[in-house]
Amino acid sequence: MADRDQKETVVDQPLDQVPEEAPVEEPYQLTIKLPASGKLNEIKILVSARESIQDIKQSIMESPETCVHSCFYLKFNGKRINDFLELGEVENITTDSELELVEDAYTEKDVRLHVNRLRDLLGGPYKPNASAIGIDTALSYLTAVTGEIDEEITAEGEKKLEDLFSDEPVPEHAFTGVDVNAKSKLSDFVPKAFNRTPPQCLKSLALSGWNPVTHARRLNGDLLYLTVVTLENETLCITATSHGFYVNQSTLTEFNPRGRGKHAHSLIRLLQLVSPLFAKNFALAQDFITQHHMLEVLPINTYFPEQPWAVKPEVPTYDATRPAETLLNFGPDAAEASRDWNDELQSHRELPRTNLQERVFRERLIAKVQSEFTEAAVRGAMAVVQGSITPLNPLETEDAHMFVYNNIFFSKANDGRGTMEAVGGDAAAHVATNKDLEGVKIVNSVDPEGLSTLGSVIVDYKGVRVVAQSIVPGIFRRQDENAIVYGSVDNGDTVAADKTFHDLIGEQLAKSLHLAEHPVKDGQDHTVSLHTSLETKGLLGADGRRYLLDLYRLNPVDIEFQEAECQTKDGKPTYPHQMTLLRPELVSLYWEHKFRQWVKAKTEAIKAERAEEKKNSTDAAPDADKETKEGEAQDEEDEDDIKIDVNEFELTFNPDVFASQASGASKDEVEAQEQVVRDASKFLNDEIIPSLVLDFASYAISPLDGDALTKAMHRRGINMRYLGKLADLVSLSQDKRIQHIYDLAVQEMVVRASKRLLRKYLASCTLEESRSCIAHYFNCLLGEGVNNKPLPVVPFGKSRNDFEWTHLTPASLSKKLQEQVLLWFRFALTDNAVAQLKSLPTLREICLRVGIQIEAIDYRFHAFTDDEVKANADEDARLESLRAKNQKPTSRKNKKQQQALDALLALPPRRKTTFIPEDILNVMPTVKQAAPRSVFAEETFEAGKMSLAQGHRQLGLELLLESLTLHEQTYGYLHPETSKCYATLAMIYHHSEDREAALDLQRKAVIASERTLGVDHPETVHHYLNLGLFEHAAGRTKLALRYIRHALYYWDLLFGPGHPDSATADNNAGVMLQSLRDYPNSTKFFERACATQEAILGKDHVITATGYRVLAKAYTLESDFNKALAAERIAYGVFEKKLGEDDPRTKESSMWLKELTANATATAQRARIQQQQPTLMPTNAQAVSSTPAPAREIPKGELPIDQVMQFINGDSGAKGSKKAGKRSGNKRR
Incomplete structure (x- = not known):
């Protein structure tokens, strides 16, 4: 790779972008001497020199052997050690020193x-947390899924192939007696082995x-x-x-x-x-x-975890101390200990960052305080929505109310003061809060010195969006507007442009975000220059800090969309608002696209100029032939020597273009700036969106759920308003390979439309009324098959006319969803689109987006058959009869009979709808925050991956290990980014055959993903699949199958059947089952994988043909040579047609086709002979099985054992299963 890239143009880059190398540290193996009161005399702990004594004490307290100690200090050489020292700073300490634990007062x-x-x-x-917003927060099921391990890790990694023909019975495993094609049941969402008590x-x-x-x-x-x-x-x-x-x-x-x-x-x-x-x-x-596992027990300190959407009902436990938790945690003065969140956030950001250690320390503190601020903001926002806090301005309209609670400022995301009426009112205000939070993230990622942003969190709870922000010092005491020293607070009538603010933004922010300096006129025709939008404000706080506020217009307008859709056209309604901005990722992609074009043009120009100079010098030289070879060498040297100064490239974006009429630039300048924005908008529509469809078709990206689809679009700078266009492009392609993308896009549009409708309905409900609203909505959306005219459960003391949602029917809801999808996504849903939705995936998505926790039971979505209706009626009649008889004291029953009857009579009435209000166990907030990023850790991680891709394995591994250390120190062990680091390193160790290291890291990846992203998140599912592969490679196939079954269960809940990647997972499961000699079940998985490939790719595709080859091998192991022959014939036909007769795959298939044909002929002849001979039956035989005994019917000698080995292995030169195992194991998701 390096040699091939030598002739590429060299672009100067600053040296400070090269990742700083962390020093290698030697771990400390300390001995801790314990007090004589216990059974243990000492323990040993492994720590690093950078750990503080306080951290070491915490490790001792959390160890099972020493958990009885919590109040103690450590002594070294007879002296007490300061708790706030780092271990390496302790005088005369060595890597094997002995410390003494002394009980303190x-x-x-x-x-x-x-x-x-x-x-x-x-x-x-799993101790219940009284302050948790949801049920079963941050759970991990790994221990429950793992269960008892009765297998050892083998050095070879796999069993020998001869085991495939062992006479021993097939061992029991996760798929024993399981219908592998059965749909996932929601009642199994929580593993049965999971025990929290x-x-x-x-x-x-x-x-x-x-x-x-x-x-x-x-x-x-x-x-x-x-x-x-x-x-x-x-x-x-x-x-x-x-x-x-x-x-x-x-x-x-x-x-x-x-x-x-x-x-x-x-x-x-x-x-x-x-x-x-x-x-x-x-x-x-x-x-x-x-x-x-240790990570299952640790608290999460730097990330706001996802809550599961399907849960078991909480079982109340008595704890007399629980109401006094606040007292125990914070003492009697807890009510007075309100934190100054803004000062904490800003103080941490102002910490020094001159070296690696300071940067890591700073980023860790920022991540921790941001997480704590988010928790406090969520609790405060819930109190605001529930009406527990008095507003600062109670005389104004409810939409304009403002609140302060726990030193956090709260406001509702409505246009309560009419400032956004011109661009869409409440709809625009709702979007602006998202864009503002996005702006805070962008500014924080640039991390400019001298500029501050507010701590910001968006909380959606019960249909209301609340914005939580840290409070700028002195903002409530000022009676004038002089605090705003940059931008405008009155739509341009007055515009401030403080020079210090302007210079700070220009030197750091504008350069990174490609913001154009542009003149703006105020109401008095005075012209000032701004880098940011007119609506972005710079505020000078009473603490002397400079704050940037209202960052929702950091990016320019998506003018192509706005001109096409923000007006009634082609029968489509006007788009609800004009806050249609380009995403920051799109701006970066377009800038890089234009930069590459500029570099290419510049290079071509330099080459042409040098060629011209060369030609002129050649014409002047008398002996040109003599210098030909020297000239060619010089050309190559000149080509390598082309250097371009990147500072010459200029492309900036004016965020006020098409959004403000107050421009002070000339007409030509305005037109040029408008053209830049328009070209970026066209680039999105003409290049980026079609390229995403191509990526889907090539399976470069293969999302499993709506969240994964959203992230895939956002990474490419595509706004979600283009979901309809994406679906249209996929539909026009008529490509079966991406039919799943079309289904996913339609589902996502319906989910987002449902979120908007539920937001409106829930906003008018009290908390106790919300469960009736949600249950009725779900019945209308997903329960039409059970009851096409569901009746709502009207809250006590209210009538149907009190609520809009009580008038919903399946038909009216379908119409509303069509209107919403057309309005927001410019896509026309078909009349049966809602009826064709996948029930459980759709239910899951809505619950996660709205913040609903539903009981994990099996819900019926399809209609009852006539036989079921009759059986239900008969059963209900019998129950009524029993109830009537039980009321008459005529018959005497023993205790057991009476208990059985009471249990039968206590059964709840048969459901007339799919959902009832009692199924809704919790309504909780959904949270968006400006989560901090460790840029240095991420850069090191990417550098490690790039080194691996270029073949520099040792350097890549060192960089990734360093990145993992940085992730753990910055984010902690439990964070999605740390989880990705664990998984990447685990895969590297797996390929290096370091089984123990791979398994340890992959388990950590699973737990970190489960507890932060969710137990059924696509990332978690993929981590479980890889953990299964690693366990299989380590020789623990039965344990591997438990993980595979767990992952496939959630896969079915996430998407259902038919996803392209499911074929890989099914193939891997089949290979594992073959190694255990469970050939019938393994064949089912191979059949399912082959059916998926054929449905998506078609029968004539090489991948499908390869699937048929694998299936033929599976049939061979079952001794079903007729089916094996049929499958191999299909594979050979495709190979011959697509690859030609000379391709090795075609030749190999042809060879086995001949062997299988000869074997099938011999088997048929023997069967005819056997039919003509009398059959001898045992005298005590009661019945004859219809299934022949293949081992006796077809001797192994019919196909030579070595040929069977080669056929199964798929390689005529293979001598063992290790290579085959590696091939199957490398089919990684």
Whole structure:
């Protein structure tokens, strides 16, 4: 690659863009000496020099062996170590030093943390979080799916091929007795083996009613009182002192602080002393926790996790201390401890970043405080929507209300003041909030010094969009507009252009974002120059910082779309707003496109100029022939020596073009700027969107769900308003290979239209009314097959006329969806488009987009047959009869009979609709945030991948390992970006046959993806599929099949059958099942893969023919030579037609076709002879199986064993299964 690229034009690049190399660190293997009170004398821990002593203490507290300790310090060489030192800064410390753990005196805060730590341990890895917005937040199912492992990792990675003909019974596995073609059931969404409840250790642990401690007792060292009820039903009153814990003699009615003899520094140790059952069950609870992977237990600190859409109902658990969690966490002054979010965010951004260590530290703190700000913003936004906060301006209209809560400013995404009436009102305001958040992300990614952005979060909850922002100091105290020193607050009547602001934006932001400096006229005809849009504001805060606000117009207008669609035309309605801007990715792509064209033109010009000079010099030279060879060499040298200064290239975008009438530029300048924007808009329509369709057709991208499709479009700078155009292009192509893209695009348009309708309906509902609204909407959308006239469940005390949604019917909803899709996506849905939607994938998408958690049970979407209707009626009649008889005290039944009857009579009434309100278990907010990015970690990651692609494996691996360290230090272990890093490295180690490393990293990738993106996210599914491949390569095929089955279950929920990539997954499953000698099930997978390839690619495609070859091998292993012959014949026909007779695949297929034909002929002759002979039956035979015994009917000698081996392996020179396994294993998603 490097040699081939030498002749490419060299472009000067600044050296500071080259990733800085991190120093290699030697790990520290420390020995920690423990107090004599425990059973262990010491433990060993592995840490790095950059870890702080506080981090090391936290690791000790989280270790199962030392979890009883929470209040201690560490000593080295007899001296106490400062908790805030880094390990490498400790004087005379070495990589194998010995530290001493010394129990410390408690403070009130230490006691609270100690009690909370015990509650966390008792709650287990899935302890309910009272402040969580959803049910089952951030769960991982890996431990439940893994189960008991009864296989060892083998060095060879796979079993020998001779095992394929073993006489041993087929071992049980994940697909034993399973219908592999059955549809996924929603009731299986949570694995049956998943257990969230650890063994119970105490009946109750609560703060005592004798709190707070009196002043006199405080002088005695008392800090807190607890009441504990043990499993032995003994109620204990416990005193927490500065020296530890002891059982006092108080009761619920009498206070007596005297001790009862038992004392310990740790509350856990004390409870182990006074309660044998606690000691026993606490050990079991610790085992339960340690059975889970470390990442399943860790809290998520830097990412707002996704909530599952299908859940099991919550089972309430009694915890007397749960209402006092805030007190335990933050102390008695928690209500007064409001954080200054803006100062925290800005202070962290202003931290030094002169070297790698400072950059990593800065980025880690920014990520953490942003995550905490998001959590606080979500809680505040929910309180705003629920009406729990008084607005600052209660006399204004509700849409214009503003709120402050927990030092965060909240407003609703409506045009409450009419400032956007000209561009679309509320619809434009709704979009502007998205664009503003996008602008904040862009500015933060540039990371300009001297310019600040607000902490920003968008929360959609119950149909209302709330914008949460950090508060600029002094903004509520100012009575004038002098704080705005850049841009305009009155639509251009006055325009400010502070020089410092202008220079800061021009030097850093405008250059990175290709913003054009342009003159703007104000209302008094004064002209000033701006880099940003007129509507972007620069504010000077009371803290002296310069803030950029209202960043929704950082990018220019999509003028081609606006002129074509923002007016009534061709029977289509006018697009709802004119806030139709180009995406930042499109601006970057267009700039790079024009830059490449410029470089090419510049290079051609330089070459032409040099050629002309050469010609002139040649004409002047008398002996031209003598210098021919030297001239050719010089040409090559000149071609390599072409250098271009990139600073000469100029292409900038004016964000005010087509959006503002206040331009102060000349007519020619305005027309030139307009042309640049128009060309970018045309580039999107004429180049980018068609190229995406080509990428879909070539399977360069193959999205599984609407979210993946959205990301694929956004990465190419395509707005979602072009979904309709994308669907039209796919439809016009009439390419079966991308039929799934068309289906996905239509589904996505319906989902987005449903989100808009539900937003409107839910906004008029209270929280308790929302579940009836959602259930009725789902019945009209997805339940028409069960009931085409569903009746809504009207909330108590209301009538149908009180709500718009109660008048919905399947027919009216279908019409509304057609109108919405035409309005927003310029696409005409067919009349049966809604009826043809895939029910579960559509249900999933709507739940995720709107924020709905639904009960994970099996919902019926298709109509009942006549037989089912009759059976249901008979069963209902019998139940009614039983109920009537049960009311008459005539018959006597024993206890078991009565219990069975009661259970039968307690069955709920038969559903008349697919959904009922009780199916909706939660309505929660969906969140968008300006999540920080670690640019350096991402650049190192991309550099590593590029090195691998160029063949520099060792350098690529080192860069990726360095990137992983940076990701873990910046984002933490649980983050989608860290998960991608784990998965990439796991694949590299897999190809290097480092099984243990590959499996360890891939498990981390699975857990991090499950807990941050969701258990059924496409990334998670792909990680499970790869984990299955790695386990199979390591020799643990039964475990691999558990992962494959788990992944295929969610695959079916995500998309259903017919996705192109499902053929690869099915083939891999078939190969694994073959290695276990389960030939019938393996054949089913190969048949399904072949059917998918044929449906999408056609029967005459080489890939389909290859599928038939694989299928022929599967039939051969089943000794079904007739089917094998038929499949091989199809494969040979395609190979011969498409590849020619000389292609190795054609020759190999021809050879096996002859062998199979000869074998089929011999088998038929033998069958005719056997039919003519009398059959001897055993005297005790009761029946004859219709399935022949293939092993006896066709001896292995009929096809030579070595030829069967070669045929199965697909390579006439293969000698073992390892190569075949590698080929199948490399079919990576």
